[in-house]
Amino acid sequence: MEVYSTDNEQRDALRRFFVDNGKALAIGVVLGVGALVGWRYWHNHHNDAMMAASSAWQPVNAGLSGQAAQPQLDAAQHFADANDNNYGALTSMGLARQFAERGDFPAAEKQLQKALGQTREANLQSLINLRLARVQLQQKNVDGALKTLDGVKEQGWTALAEDTRGDAQVIKGDQQAARAAYEKALQSGAPQALVRMKLNNLSS
Numbered sequence: 001m002e003v004y005s006t007d008n009e010q011r012d013a014l015r016r017f018f019v020d021n022g023k024a025l026a027i028g029v030v031l032g033v034g035a036l037v038g039w040r041y042w043h044n045h046h047n048d049a050m051m052a053a054s055s056a057w058q059p060v061n062a063g064l065s066g067q068a069a070q071p072q073l074d075a076a077q078h079f080a081d082a083n084d085n086n087y088g089a090l091t092s093m094g095l096a097r098q099f100a101e102r103g104d105f106p107a108a109e110k111q112l113q114k115a116l117g118q119t120r121e122a123n124l125q126s127l128i129n130l131r132l133a134r135v136q137l138q139q140k141n142v143d144g145a146l147k148t149l150d151g152v153k154e155q156g157w158t159a160l161a162e163d164t165r166g167d168a169q170v171i172k173g174d175q176q177a178a179r180a181a182y183e184k185a186l187q188s189g190a191p192q193a194l195v196r197m198k199l200n201n202l203s204s
Contacts (some may be wrong), residue, residue, distance in 0.1 A: 057087040064094035073098060080114070089118035093128060096135070105138045116151075126154040126161075133164050142172045159188035163195055175202050 060079045063072035073095065080091040092115035099108040112132040119125060129151040136145040145168045152161040166181035182199045186192065 057083075057091065060091055061094065064091070064098060067101075068098050080111075080118075084118050086119050086121055086124065089115040089124060089128065092118060093131065096131065100135060100138070105135050108135045109139070123154050123156065126152045126157040130157060130160055130164060133161075133168070137164070137168055137171065140171070142168050159185050159190035162188060163190050163198075166195075166198060170198075170202070178202060 056079065060076050064076055068076070076091050076095050080088050080095060082088070083091070092111045096108040096111035096115070099105070099111060109132065112128055112135060115128045116125060116132070119128075129148050133145040133148040133152075136142075136148060146165065149161050149165050149168070152158070162181045162185035166178045166185060169175075169178035169181055179199065179202055182195050182202075185195050186199075
């Protein structure tokens with residue numbers, strides 16, 4: 001590091017520094033300001049988009065309560081297709097429930113698979129995987145359901161996931177695996193009476 005004995009030397013050194021590095025500094029400042037402005041614009045745009053999606057979702061969600069008519073299903077489908085976010089995922093889940101209640105499990109499965117791709121929220125993904133596994137069991141796709149249950153990562157959903165895994169293993173005919181899953185469900189806080197009844201129904 002250079003040591004300057006006079007104020008003039010310091011000023012000359014500073015002047016030389018800006019002559020040598022002025023362009024790089026100017027570019028750095030412009031890039032920094034541009035990045036900040038861009039980030040703020042994206043952040044504000046994202047918040048505005050989520051607020052708009054929230055407002056639009058309210059009537060769509062209300063339309064999916066109870067037995068929805070075809071116009072409500074069409075509106076919900078349009079909303080789900082247009083919103084690749086948590087609101088879109090919730091709408092796809094609502095559509096899946098409508099289809100499952102009508103016995104159209106392939107359509108319900110398609111909606112739940114779509115919902116998985118619409119959210120990055122871990123708890124919501126776990127819930128979607130749990131519902132997807134149950135829909136797959138309705139179609140006797142036991143191996144698919146077991147694979148889907150592996151996607152239930154959040155600890156709060158373990159009890160329900162293991163209970164469903166036990167049901168899948170019962171359908172598969174693997175009593176030992178079913179027992180292990182039900183016991184894990186009990187340890188994780190599943191409803192005691194229901195799961196113990198399932199355990200008691202297993203052959204020894």
